Amino acid sequence: MTQAAKLLxxxxxxxxxxxxxxxxxxxxxxxxxKLSPPGSAGIGTNPEQLFAAGWSACFEGAMEMAARRRKIVLPRKCAIDAEIDLLLDEGTYALRARLNVSLPGIDREVARGIVDEAHQTCPYSKAVRGNIDVAVALI
Structure with a gap:
C-alpha cells in the first residue's frame, strides 16, 4: 500500500x-x-456465510468496473454463487472458496475476460490470493 492511498x-x-x-x-x-456455528441448529449466521456475501458483492462491483472499461453493461440477471468451505487439516482450520459467476447474454470469451479482470482487482480476491485455494468458474 502506498502512502498516497486514499482511505474510502x-x-x-x-x-x-x-x-x-x-x-x-x-x-x-x-x-x-446473531452468530452460530456452521451446520448447527442455531438461529444465527456464521463467518463463512458473511464472508461469502461480502466477497460476492464486492466481486460483482469489480465485474461492473471491468465491464464498463469494455463499454459493456452487465445483464440485470448476472449473479455470483459464492461458497466458502471451512476445513480442518491436520488439526488447523483453513478456508477454501469457489465463486460461480453467471453472466447470461454475454459472449463467453468476453465474460471470461470480465471475470478474470474482476478477480485481479476485487479487494477480497487480492486479500486471499496465495492464502487459500480459490476457484472462479464462469457458469
Whole structure:
C-alpha cells in the first residue's frame, strides 16, 4: 500500500461470543446479526456465510468496473454463487472458496475476460490470493 492511498471507508463491528451463540454489530447499527456455528441448529449466521456475501458483492462491483472499461453493461440477471468451505487439516482450520459467476447474454470469451479482470482487482480476491485455494468458474 502506498502512502498516497486514499482511505474510502472503514467498516467497524463489535463481536462478542464468537461462533458459539455470539453477536456482531456494526458501529452504524446497520448490521446486527446473531452468530452460530456452521451446520448447527442455531438461529444465527456464521463467518463463512458473511464472508461469502461480502466477497460476492464486492466481486460483482469489480465485474461492473471491468465491464464498463469494455463499454459493456452487465445483464440485470448476472449473479455470483459464492461458497466458502471451512476445513480442518491436520488439526488447523483453513478456508477454501469457489465463486460461480453467471453472466447470461454475454459472449463467453468476453465474460471470461470480465471475470478474470474482476478477480485481479476485487479487494477480497487480492486479500486471499496465495492464502487459500480459490476457484472462479464462469457458469
Amino acid at each position: 471507508y472503514t467498516g467497524k463491528t463489535h463481536t462478542s461470543g464468537g461462533r458459539q451463540d455470539g453477536i456482531s454489530r456494526s458501529s452504524d447499527g446497520r448490521l446486527d446479526v
